[in-house]
Amino acid sequence: MRWTQTLIPTLKETPAEAEITSHKLLLRAGLVRKLAGGLYTFLPLGLRALRKVERIVREEMNRAGALELLMPAMQPPEIWERSGRYVTASEVFFKVRDRARKEWILGPTHEEVITTLVAGEINSYRQLPKNFYQIQTKFRDEIRPRFGLMRAKEFIMKDAYSFDATDELAQVSYQKMYDAYARIFQRCGLKAIAVEADTGVIGGKFSHEFMVPAETGENEVAYCESGQYAANIEKAASKGSLIPTPNLSTGGNPEEFATPGVVTIEALGAAPYGVAAHQQIKTLVYVVDSKIVLILMRGDDQLNEVKFMAKAGATQVRPAGVEECFGALGAKPGSLGAVKSTMTGDKIQIFADESLRGAKGMTTGANKDGFHLRHVEIDRDIEVTQWFDLRTVKAGELCVATGQPLKIGRAIEVGHIFKLGTKYSEKLNAMFLDESGKQQPAVMGCYGIGVTRTLQAIIEQSNDKDGIIWPLSVAPYAVCLTPLSIVAGSPVMALAEKIYAELEAQGVDVILDDRDERPGVKFKDSELIGFPIRVGIGEKSLAKGEVELKLRGGVLTPVKVEEAVAKVLELVKGTA
RNA sequence: CGGAGCGUAGCUCAGCCUGGUAGAGCACUUGGUUUGGGACCAAGACGUCGCAGGUUCAAAUCCUGUCGCUCCGACCA
Structure with a gap:
């Protein structure tokens, strides 16, 4: 791509609406623009990065044996009434009416739809297990959309739903997703940790959230540094307060x-x-x-309402x-x-x-x-x-697994996996005949990744004072070619065109900064956007037969002109 | 939904208190000079001052309402 042919509206100044780093950078680097609160347009550059995250998600879901399909975003309220969630989830619905005044729900999630589908199409244990997924826009009437893509009214989610014949097999499906998620976030260059979580309105037996540690995260996580225990604060337990409860009588009656x-x-x-x-x-x-x-x-304790x-x-x-x-x-x-x-x-x-x-x-x-x-x-x-564990764990209390002091940190939830059991299959009649010819409800699991949120979490975790530092795997372009003069036919521009053509021919995502701008502007923009590899071509280095290779956040390295393409290919393919 | 703050050019903001010709920087257009880390000079284009009502000879400015945006909270008695 030639820079002048696309639209990359970078901003020198931070728009007043953005509060956290990743939101500021999304706007400044020209990745997204706001249409209204919680509603964003992905500009060409932002969409490229988003598509790369989606591709990783898709590849790993496919690798784990899940089947991609696409369900309607608009759903009939009847299926929500059948599952019992028409009331319990009503606060998040966006509803629309058709010309006959009939009500429809813009899907906040798809358990009801997929279970209805499976109820009609799956009849035998021989057809199980199955795991269906889609990557699709979800609609949620959030109480307060915030931080750009972090919590939006409309966002892109990968949602997957597994169906198994038995609880044991469902556990296998769950584990496959757990492993797939770990790979997905790792490939996105994210440090994400899996934590035990509450199941919330979705219901079900147990679940894990995948959390990206970040000061600006909306969740709190209690964790043991041994790595053996981590849980959402809404779920976390400890060995109790460090101060024992008085248990000696102090007198007579109250x-x-x-x-x-x-x-x-x-x-x-x-x-x-x-x-x-x-x-x-x-x-x-x-x-x-x-x-x-x-x-x-x-x-001295806090009630944990979720518990x-x-x-x-x-x-x-x-x-x-x-x-x-x-x-x-x-x-x-x-x-x-x-x-x-x-x-x-x-x-x-x-x-x-x-x-x-x-x-x-x-x-x-x-x-x-x-x-x-x-x-x-x-x-x-x-x-x-009745007695329950209802207290909110505090930092420093001892881990139930290791006895070491727990720490508490903030994090961004990028993925959530649930073992659902048969709640939905029973209510929506997703039954199959088992080996003995008996009707059984399918045992379900559901698995979500906030794709747009993941994109922003990557930025939140990977940036410096100059801008975004994209991991190679999700960068909108892997390579930014920066000729310092764009005079057609000049040695600098001729070389830039040659390298550009060769990299394109090799299938490298490369952008040629062919703008008639001063070098400083080009450098600043390339660092703000955060292309992983920059190849600078200017008269000074060219006189020595060299171009300048710079990794984002790294040092400038001179490379011989004739070796430039091969060197870039090594870096892009990860063989350097 | 409660609280707070903010809505003035594409962006960042000044002007409002004390009513009287709508401003600056950046960005944009044209010309020129520049050219290795966000250049300079000159000329230009760009606004229903969020919207509606009110007060006034006169409203960006004062009053009322409303919409939108941002942040905090929506549990600790």
């Missing part, structure tokens, strides 16, 4: 004491009360699937409002408690965090504004309905 104006853990921990946070029981009032429940945490939803099997969870708290317990937040003797109204379910087991000498709210209770012993004074 005793009320006045705490005027004290409504926070911190205030009760300060003088004149001096009740340390870990000696307090925090009483959270939640509305869980329309029912009021209490959740008890140690004062709670998973363990309690809840689908909709929100903290209760002040009025709801008052209605249930007769006091406002800050003085709430779960001690039997202070609870007067209807019976409320009480869920308690494991860390409170056997706790004695605790302090909690008295269900009377401005009062707390001390000498609370949980087993004696509180009727706990």
Whole structure:
């Protein structure tokens, strides 16, 4: 490609809309342009990089035995009603109506469609296993699109769905995808780690997320440096708080004491009360699937809502409002408690965090504004309905696998794999006859990669002050030819044309910067965009019979003119 | 959905407080001089000051509403 024939609108200044490095560079390097919030046009250069990521994904999915197909982006709501997700996933839907006013859903994902397909086409265990995938635009009405391609209303996803005859075989399919994902991200030049994850609204048994460590990531990951444990903070467990829970009796029965104006853990921990946070029981009032429940945490712990939803099997969870708290317990937040003797109204379910087991000498709210209770012993004074691990892990706590301290870091989720089980196959009737002639639901897995997000994650992870540093595998062009003069017929331009033609003939992705610009402009642009290899051709070096080879981020190396093409080919083919 | 900030030329922004001819730099066009790390000179083209209403002799500027964009939050009582 000749630079003057394409459109590469680089920007010297950063557009005001971009906050994080990768978003700024996407715009500055002329890869994408925004149409509206969360909606982006891929310009020629950006599309080339995107296609390269897609190609890697496609090659690895094919290698893993998955079959590419393409499903409609527009879906009938009926199949979502059958799966039960019409309600649970409704918040992410973009809906449209046709001329008959019938409603359609722009697909946020395709479990319902693929399962409907399989229900019709697969009838025998002999046809299994099957794994279908597609690379397609998804639509999600995100609460807040942000950071360019990171979280957009419309984005490109690779989604795959496996169908197996048994749970054991489904595990094999899952492992194949796990391995394929590791290869995909590695080939994209990304350092991605697999972490244990919650399954969320998709449902299913267990899952892994592929995370790219980055300060700007939207997720938190707890991990052990041994590499033996890593989990999304929403899922992560540890050996518990480093501060043990008090378990020695401090006195007799719960005793009320006045705490005027004290409504926070911190205030009760300060003088004149001096009740340390870990000696307090925090009483959270939640509305869980329309029912009021209490959740008890140690004062210094944070409730992990995702864990709670998973363990309690809840689908909709929100903290209760002040009025709801008052209605249930007769006091406002800050003085709430779960001690039997202070609870007067209807019976409320009480869920308690494991860390409170056997706790004695605790302090909690008295269900009377401005009062707390001390000498609370949980087993004696509180009727706990069920115990769960509900706390959010903190950095420094010990790893359940190795006993080493856990670290917590931020990361970008680029892929997610789920073992689904038979939830969808049962609801959408994807049944097959097994060897004994018995009807069985197919055991499913589903596997997603945010292709556009992966592209941006690569930039987020690989850049410097001058711009993007593309890995060779996904660079829009591998080689940028930079003649410092473009006068037709001049020795410099003649050589540039010759090298250009030879590299093109060899199938190398090469761009010839034939713009009538000063050298500084060409250098700056090539570094901003981040072409892995630059071949500079100027009069000074040509006088010595040389051209200048520069790897992005590396040093300038003179190369003999006659060796230039061979040297570039070595670099491109990775044999250098 | 709540909070905060911002909407002025293609981009980055000034002007707004204190109402009175719409600005700068970059980018763009033409000519010239330059030519190894984002050149210089000259001339030019480019705007319903987000939109709507109001106040006023007069609104980019003040008021109201609205739309859009960005960030934070939407759980810790």
